[in-house]
Structures are given as structure tokens and as C-alpha cells.
Amino acid sequence: MARRGSRVHDEPAFVVHQHDWSESSLILDVFTRHHGRVVLVAKGAKRPTSQFRAVLLALQPLRLDWGGAPQQEVRTLKAARWAGGHVLPAGEALLAGFHLNELLLRLLPRDDPQPALFDAYAEAVRALAQGLPPAPRLRAFELLLLRAQGWLPDLGREAGTLRPLTPARRYRLVAEHGLLAHEGAGLSGAQWGALAQALAAADPWAALLTEAAEVLASAALRAELLPLLHYHSGVRRLYARELLREARRLLPASAPPLDASP
Known part of the structure; x- marks a missing residue:
């Protein structure tokens, strides 16, 4: 440039x-x-x-x-x-790409340079075009976007006490507070710790997709991040998610499941 x-x-x-x-x-x-x-x-x-x-x-x-x-x-x-490099994502991957774009429109202010976030977005779009599983890339991008805006709390400590997380205990991510201990829901302290360690790496995008890939693919993490995204975007629903939900509803019962929800 x-x-x-x-x-x-x-x-x-x-x-x-x-x-x-x-x-x-x-x-x-x-x-x-x-x-x-x-x-x-x-x-x-x-x-x-x-x-x-x-x-x-x-x-x-x-x-x-x-x-x-x-x-x-x-x-x-x-x-x-x-610029070349890949074709347009198709099908469910296309909807996942629309989810990325909706996040940018709702959460990223104008004229705020974010080179590292841009590189993560480019990697996510390239992976979608290659047919790689969308869910881990979406969760990784959501984490990086929230962190870039200063909205991601410390994932290695409990809110309020600031004590390190207990690996076997479960914690919920609460928008106005941070991580709070919870019985039976959320992620374990070990899982949150894996995310925190990956985010602290020199290349957090690569670290998230290697060291914390299993956590990124979990429906539990999606459930934890979605309220935080809604809270900071000021909307109750993200429309790309609604499009995918409607696509699932219209599929015949014999069709393969759409597993990688935005």
C-alpha cells in the first residue's frame, strides 16, 4: 500500500x-x-x-x-x-462469511486500522473457500474481534476475585462482569485457560486453531460468546445466524445436517 x-x-x-x-x-x-x-x-x-x-x-x-x-x-x-488466491465460498461457508461481515459492520468502528484483525479475517475467508470447518474459524475471529475492541475479559481469572481459574471448575462468561463460577454450564477453567494462552501467543490466530481447536469447535463456546456479541452490538440477533437456521428448517429430513453454525 x-x-x-x-x-x-x-x-x-x-x-x-x-x-x-x-x-x-x-x-x-x-x-x-x-x-x-x-x-x-x-x-x-x-x-x-x-x-x-x-x-x-x-x-x-x-x-x-x-x-x-x-x-x-x-x-x-x-x-x-x-487479488486472487481463492474462489467465493459456497453454501454454508458463504453464510459463515456473511456472519463475519455482519460482525465487522456491527462491532468495528470506521477508520480504525486493525492490521492483525484484517489478517485473521483474510485467513478465515480463505479457509471457508477451501471448505475447512467454519465453526473454529468463526469462534477464533469472534475472540480476536472482541479483544481488539477491549471487550474480552481476562480468560485466565475469575471476575471479582481475580483469582486464577480452577481447571476442573466451570465458568460462565457474563458480559458486564467476566468469568463467573457456575455449576454445570459454561466451560471448564482448563478450557478457558487454553483460550487465554493461545490469545497471548505471538500469532494468536494460529495458536487458537492449533492449541485450542477442540474448544473452538464446541457448541458451549458458541453459547458463551453469542450473548457477549449481542451485548456489544446492541442487537438481539445476528441475521446470518437466522439465515442458517432458516436453511436448516427448509432442508428435507434426509439431507445431511448443517453442523457448522455461525
């Missing part, structure tokens, strides 16, 4: 959301490596002859050029190129 005056050149990015701006143009919400979430106008993007039409797709790695002062709320897209 290089900056030329008020123009940004060759910035790694993904389209997170888009909507119509006029009969021929689009407003894009993009997640970029060095500038965070940025809003761009793609003038003429809906015209049949526009070079943008085949490029501005969600969950595809892009390189973008845009112009406009940093303090402008909406800047102007100048060029967009597909």
Missing part, C-alpha cells in the same frame, strides 16, 4: 457491504488492512461497461485505489483489482 497525496493506492481490502447510491453507482463499506473500515462511492459501478461489476464482490481479496481526504466520511473509489 502506498499513499500519493490524498490518494491511497493498492490497499488490501474486502467488500463487507454495498448498497445503491444512484441508478449507476454504489456505496461500499470495505475492510482494509491499513485504514480499517472505510466507506467508498463506486461511481458508475452498475453500468454494463464498468470494470467494477465483476470485481466488487464480498469475501474476495481485492486491491483498491481511492481518493479523498481522510476526514471525509465517503471517499471515491478509483480502481479495484481482484
